[in-house]
Ligand SMILES: Nc1nc2c(ncn2[C@@H]2O[C@H](COP(=O)(O)OP(=O)(O)OP(=O)(O)O)[C@@H](O)[C@H]2O)c(=O)[nH]1
């Protein structure tokens with residue numbers, strides 16, 4: 029699972045990437061694609077780990093990708109290559125003053141970014157429709173449903189509406205292969221001044237406190253981050269960070285909230301396996317059946333699947349221990365098609 033970080037020049041992409049991933053290297057790394065894998069903070073895993081004292085505790089992970097800065101001719105041809113196979117996008121929007129530049133206008137920047145993605149998608153659709161028309165002339169039978177969807181997509185793009193606003197297009201298995209840029213979910217990060225934790229007023233976005241999110245126009249979720257502050261924070265020792273946090277009146281790092289938010293933005297949830305050897309969070313898409321959740325752990329478990337013993341995290345907490353909860357009948361036996369829920373603790377029973 030990978031999130032692509034994009035934004036206008038100087039918006040703070042590198043700063044935010046480094047704040048999220050703890051990576052360093054800044055300016056010198058500009059010309060290369062960068063990828064950072066980070067752990068998704070989850071209090072439930074911390075608590076389960078305390079209960080079981082396992083040898084290993086493993087959290088869920090997501091990747092952040094920041095494309096290399098492209099110049100000249102390269103800019104048009106390969107600019108979006110790496111971004112296309114990201115599962116969702118993060119827009120970094122400048123909301124701080126910068127010497128020698130115009131005042132910040134994040135609302136306008138959203139429109140600019142959307143427009144770049146839409147132009148790109150438009151070209152892809154147009155080319156594909158031409159190709160399909162040619163195929164039809166040569167006697168090949170294209171899928172009429174795909175053509176209808178592509179034509180509809182073209183209309184929306186002509187009207188400058190991003191495809192993410194149309195779930196039947198954005199989520200269509202028929203169009204999946206095109207990996208349309210404007211169909212991807214977006215988390216907008218308003219990159220504020222160090223002293224400023226307010227959500228700026230943008231048409232379609234409502235006000236929110238730092239870290240809180242709000243859904244804006246064209247289906248984008250927005251959150252405030254103070255990129256530079258967070259980047260500095262990410263490079264500090266715990267003691268240094270503590271002083272810093274109180275000085276700037278922040279309770280906890282906003283990056284944790286951004287990471288958690290981007291996880292749910294991807295439509296991801298976690299189920300847990302617990303034991304004395306390992307407590308682990310496993311990542312699945314919402315609405316995943318137990319059989320496919322088993323497959324995430326190991327194909328053998330899927331192959332030999334008998335049943336899944338499932339207990340909700342909340343039920344375990346309420347009872348105090350797994351056995352206590354089990355006595356109360358909170359461990360359910362579920363079959364292959366059970367839809368796994370966020371926070372399910374699962375013990376798969378299987379034959380090898
Ligand atoms: N005040 C303030 N300055 C910031 C913030 N984030 C970034 N900057 C500054 O803005 C400048 C650009 O930041 P970068 O992170 O390099 O921006 P970028 O989007 O990666 O820029 P390019 O890769 O050149 O497109 C740097 O001088 C940063 O120190 C912020 O949250 N507040």
Ligand SMILES: [Mg+2]
Nearest residue numbers: 041042043058
């Ligand atoms: Mg940069």
